[in-house]
Amino acid sequence: xxxxxxxxxxxPFLRRYGRALTGSQTEGDRYVRATLEAIVSxxxxxxxxxxxxxxxxxxxxxxWSSAHIEDDRNPGEVPADPEAIARARLSRIAPLSRQAxxxxxxxxxxxxxxxxxIDVSDDEIDRLVADALSEIEQQTxxxxxxxxxxxxxxxxxETIVRDLGHEVTGVAVTRDEAVALAMEDRPGLVxxxxxxxxxxxxxxxxxxxxxxxxxxxxxxxAFPERLLTGERPEPTFLITKPFQRSTVKAAISQxxxxxxxxxxxx
Numbered sequence: 001x002x003x004x005x006x007x008x009x010x011x012p013f014l015r016r017y018g019r020a021l022t023g024s025q026t027e028g029d030r031y032v033r034a035t036l037e038a039i040v041s042x043x044x045x046x047x048x049x050x051x052x053x054x055x056x057x058x059x060x061x062x063x064w065s066s067a068h069i070e071d072d073r074n075p076g077e078v079p080a081d082p083e084a085i086a087r088a089r090l091s092r093i094a095p096l097s098r099q100a101x102x103x104x105x106x107x108x109x110x111x112x113x114x115x116x117x118i119d120v121s122d123d124e125i126d127r128l129v130a131d132a133l134s135e136i137e138q139q140t141x142x143x144x145x146x147x148x149x150x151x152x153x154x155x156x157x158e159t160i161v162r163d164l165g166h167e168v169t170g171v172a173v174t175r176d177e178a179v180a181l182a183m184e185d186r187p188g189l190v191x192x193x194x195x196x197x198x199x200x201x202x203x204x205x206x207x208x209x210x211x212x213x214x215x216x217x218x219x220x221x222a223f224p225e226r227l228l229t230g231e232r233p234e235p236t237f238l239i240t241k242p243f244q245r246s247t248v249k250a251a252i253s254q255x256x257x258x259x260x261x262x263x264x265x266x
Contacts, residue, residue, distance in 0.1 A: 003043060006052040012224075013107065014060060016238055020102050020254050021064070034067070035060040054113060061099070061117050096120065097135070098254075100128035105250035106239070133249065142166050142188035142256055145181055147205055148220070149173040149197035153241075157191055157220070160248045175200035175208070182209045189255060191248075194221040203227075216255040220248070 011032070018028025039046055039059055047055035096118055103114040104125065111125045120128070144161045146168060148154040154171050161168050169185045172178035174196050182190070190209065192202040206217050218237040219227060227238055237251045 003039070003046065003052070007039075007056050010053045010056050014056060017057070017102060017107055018060070020106060020237060020251070021098065023254075031060060031063055031067070034063045038063060050116070054109075054116065057103070057107075057109075057117050064099075097128040097132035100125050101132040101250050102254065104129060105244070105246040106254075108247075133253070142252075143169050143185075144189045144191060144252075145169050145178070145187035146171045147173075147178045147190065147192040147196070147202050149193065149195075153193075153220075156245075157248065160245055161191070161252070164249060164252060166252070172205070173197040175202070175205040178202070178205040179208045182215075183212065186213060187215060189252065190215055190217045191252075192217060192219050194219065194223055194227075218248075218251050218255055 014035070015025075015029060015032050018031050019025050020028075022028045022031070035056070039056075047058055050058070099118050100114055100120075103109045103117055104111065109117065111122050115122045115125045118125075144166050146154055146157050146161070148157060148171065154173075158168050158171065166189070169187045170181040172181050175198075178192070178196075190206060192206050194202045196202055196205070202219070202221075206219075209215065210217070216237075218239060220239045220241060220243060221227070222241040224238055224240045237255050239247055239251055
């Protein structure tokens, strides 16, 4: 099997990581393209002693580390637009902490693998993740709409959301109910399943909501392939069922960094 064939199954998930790290499909894909160009231009330098997925992410990390420049805004300066707000919030979390959090909680790498990817010790990964979660929980609060038709999962998501200090505006089990709840009490974040109780679609519910107002969305689904097609704009945040609580926490925290309406707690 060629290197390209070995890497292909992992590209949609590397793109997901790039989007979560940058808050933008365009920006995230730019780093993924640069990663692939680096591999194509120097295939002999691709790590041979690790799993292809690890080698792919390791190459991405090298590109990100060499090209990414943190925001150097003065601490007292007030951001003027959503992107500036996102950069200001992100700059308050050390870049390695954000990467450690996303690599372990969202991408499912072990502590050992994450340590290899960002070139730190295993103990350092644990510290970085703890620091990131602590900082994130202090910075943002939101009102959250949950679109989920399975009661046990919905209750679990509600608990996670409230444990993070956010408010749940409602739980919808159908497309129509989701839209009605959103119009009645506009949320600052939406967590949505794809397949709903009456065979309606969470994707359609989200489209209806976004047609009325902008709000960050996290899809939580057992069918990620329906959204990771590369053929249309993809969700910045996508969690695969069954999920870990830490994964949902990480996605919520990152999503709120890129939304100007979430309220800083300090």
